[in-house]
Amino acid sequence: xxxWTTKLLIFFLFLLVLVSAYNYxxxxxxxxxxxxxxxxxxxxxPTPSKAPKKELNSKEKVSxxxxxxxxxxxxxEDSSASAKILRFIEDNDPGFVLYFGEKISTESAALAxxxxxxxxxxxxxxxxxxxxxxxxxxxxxxxxSFKTTFVNGPRDLSWEDGEEGVNAGETIAKARDDLSCRxxxxxxxxxxxxxxxxxxxxxxxxxxxxxxxxxxQGIGENLQEAEHYVFEHSDPLQMIFIGGMHTALLDPRRxxxxxxxxxxFDKVSIPALHRLPPSQVxxxxxxxSHVLGCVIASFEFNEDxxxxxxxxxxxxNLTAYFKGDDYLLRxxxxxxxxxxxxxxxxxxxxxxxxxxRKGSLxxxxxxxxxxxxxxxKGLNEKGINIGFNEASKSLYWQRALQEEFKPLDTxxxxx
Numbered sequence: 001x002x003x004w005t006t007k008l009l010i011f012f013l014f015l016l017v018l019v020s021a022y023n024y025x026x027x028x029x030x031x032x033x034x035x036x037x038x039x040x041x042x043x044x045x046p047t048p049s050k051a052p053k054k055e056l057n058s059k060e061k062v063s064x065x066x067x068x069x070x071x072x073x074x075x076x077e078d079s080s081a082s083a084k085i086l087r088f089i090e091d092n093d094p095g096f097v098l099y100f101g102e103k104i105s106t107e108s109a110a111l112a113x114x115x116x117x118x119x120x121x122x123x124x125x126x127x128x129x130x131x132x133x134x135x136x137x138x139x140x141x142x143x144x145s146f147k148t149t150f151v152n153g154p155r156d157l158s159w160e161d162g163e164e165g166v167n168a169g170e171t172i173a174k175a176r177d178d179l180s181c182r183x184x185x186x187x188x189x190x191x192x193x194x195x196x197x198x199x200x201x202x203x204x205x206x207x208x209x210x211x212x213x214x215x216x217q218g219i220g221e222n223l224q225e226a227e228h229y230v231f232e233h234s235d236p237l238q239m240i241f242i243g244g245m246h247t248a249l250l251d252p253r254r255x256x257x258x259x260x261x262x263x264x265f266d267k268v269s270i271p272a273l274h275r276l277p278p279s280q281v282x283x284x285x286x287x288x289s290h291v292l293g294c295v296i297a298s299f300e301f302n303e304d305x306x307x308x309x310x311x312x313x314x315x316x317n318l319t320a321y322f323k324g325d326d327y328l329l330r331x332x333x334x335x336x337x338x339x340x341x342x343x344x345x346x347x348x349x350x351x352x353x354x355x356x357r358k359g360s361l362x363x364x365x366x367x368x369x370x371x372x373x374x375x376x377k378g379l380n381e382k383g384i385n386i387g388f389n390e391a392s393k394s395l396y397w398q399r400a401l402q403e404e405f406k407p408l409d410t411x412x413x414x415x
Contacts, residue, residue, distance in 0.1 A: 150169060186202035197303040241270055292319045343365065344378065
């Protein structure tokens with residue numbers, strides 16, 4: 001008989017189908033196993049991980065079927081494209097994220113995962129929507145006796161997408177007479193009464209250099225080429241200020257001052273006005289130390305309107321004067337008119353620095369999780385906002401925001 005092995009295999013598969021069909025309709029094997037399990041196995045106790053999950057709406061069900069491709073090299077950069085990707089993942093909560101790109105390593109994938117996981121745990125911002133952030137900035141950016149000009153950075157531009165997109169810098173500037181916005185990511189300013197001295201201001205997005213000066217040198221070299229080939233017949237730049245590196249650094253010009261000389265200017269990195277957000281603190285891949293402060297540059301002009309001397313820069317490092325959570329109302333002021341018992345005071349002290357899960361609060365306070373819920377409910381009834389984050393399954397204290405700020409006493413500074 002030809003191909004008898006094939007026919008024998010078909011016969012065994014036919015028997016398997018018959019046995020499976022008999023078991024499906026009669027269930028003799030399931031019944032016998034159920035009896036054994038009832039006799040020998042105790043009734044399992046449901047664990048929190050097996051608790052029924054909340055019902056997903058139609059959009060959430062579709063999102064769980066999506067696989068979002070992410071260029072891991074682009075995600076490492078603090079750019080508007082990176083911010084858009086992260087915001088899309090945060091808004092839609094897809095079921096899968098696929099990494100692709102050049103030179104992917106285990107380390108780069110782990111860092112990208114930390115950044116994405118951070119979207120659903122601790123937030124980089126205490127205000128999340130564009131409207132909230134803009135309203136807060138308009139009310140609280142300090143007012144000075146002079147006009148403050150700024151440029152939009154990559155994160156600011158990430159709000160611009162969509163039909164309801166908004167240009168953050170222009171919106172803030174229109175609401176305040178003492179503020180103005182000049183371009184996106186980079187601009188050129190003209191100084192002096194005769195307007196013959198040009199300086200550049202730009203934002204360096206998301207660089208992780210192995211030395212602080214690496215980014216400064218790279219931007220300077222690119223501008224030198226642009227001056228030579230594109231802006232050859234215009235007045236050359238005399239200085240460039242670069243934000244986004246969050247450090248204080250001066251890379252001076254190479255030659256003595258000469259008005260007609262192109263491709264030679266001072267390069268200045270501007271310190272930050274904010275601390276590192278949680279996602280960057282958790283990331284090991286970041287360049288240099290984070291410096292808070294400012295730089296003051298002095299320009300002296302001759303009678304013709306050109307520079308008389310090389311500009312002088314003074315850096316002020318104010319990192320030591322940082323106060324954590326200074327944007328929040330002091331807890332003693334917020335709780336001044338509340339009558340709290342000892343358990344409620346301990347509960348708030350545990351939530352003051354970071355969100356915590358109910359299990360963590362239960363263990364630390366040595367009470368049941370049901371009692372944790374009772375304390376939460378009691379505090380909410382007293383006007384203290386204790387919320388629950390569904391993504392991280394943790395409780396958090398939504399503290400009141402500070403409405404009035406005072407400047408540093410410069411007479412007491414030592415910088």
